[in-house]
Amino acid sequence: MIDLRSDTVTKPTPEMRRAMAEAEVGDDVYGEDPTVNHLEERAAEIFNKQAALFVPTGTMGNTIGVKVHTQHGQEVICEARAHILNYELSMMAWFSGCVARPISAEHGILRWPQIQKELRKTSPHFAPTGLIEIEDTHNMAGGTVYPQAVIDEICDNAHSNGLKVHMDGARVFNAAAAMARKVSDICAKVDSVNFCLSKGLGAPVGSIIAGDKDAMTYGRLLRKRLGGGMRQAGVLAAAGLLALEQTPQRLPDDHLNARYIAESLHSMPGITVDLASVQTNIVIFDVSATGRSSAELSARFRDHGVLMNGISPTVMRAVTHYDVSRKDCERAMAVVAESLRA
């Protein structure tokens, strides 16, 4: 099977499995797991933040990110297709007592003037704005990348309005690869950033949230409260360390493969792809003019050894990662072309 459903499907490399088997461990709830401590220190260094926290999932990282910066009854400004709003079981409401103030933005990239219009102060009617959240790369907009100046402008203005900025950087290393920049530069001004070790970076489990020392100290309590006190988590952190240190440099290959897929799809009758939005490892394409639904196409592809999901009845998504080679991508495109002809 050629699995293009998501970059979460990457399996740990043999080297990761060896590192996991040999990891030094301790009880992380006591702060005594040397491998987890090392991973958190390295992540903080790489992002140039005061502290970092190893969490089981990106959803938990974002949940902590929202909670440390907000109070119950506030609004969180985010893009309309944001993961925190649409794919995290309403944790911002369930755990943090906040409501989303979604803004639709071209390519998923929020800009300060749009945000400024939605800021609310406490009044007899309004829930005040508590936090601004940005997603880089933006998953449902097709892996789009925030221009650096846009991030910096949002952060500078947020801060002068007394607001914090949390970045859902699940794929911020893909953004870094696309921009040929360091993640520490991309995230220099955000107050916290969450990123996934378990997607394109290839670790089997885990995400990291990084930010100020005080926020992360509070975050450590929240992690325990959410069920993320993982004890001998060094076996997972060992794979996470390799993912963090070694995988980012090969992400450009995934981006080239995504570009190849986008251009192939673009040339097929009935398929629409916005090539400008294909900037990293995600390709979102519209199949309505093929006369078939995403579900029908998905089933047909599966019969021929290719996994790809719909994100709506008419829109599908392909995601590249290190477990699909260029050859696999070529085969997948042959299957798509053939399925459309059949």
Ligand SMILES: *Cc1c(COP(=O)(O)O)cnc(C)c1O
């Ligand atoms: C995958 C993802 C997350 C976190 O997902 P988990 O499955 O909880 O690890 C967060 N944000 C974005 C944009 C994602 O793609």
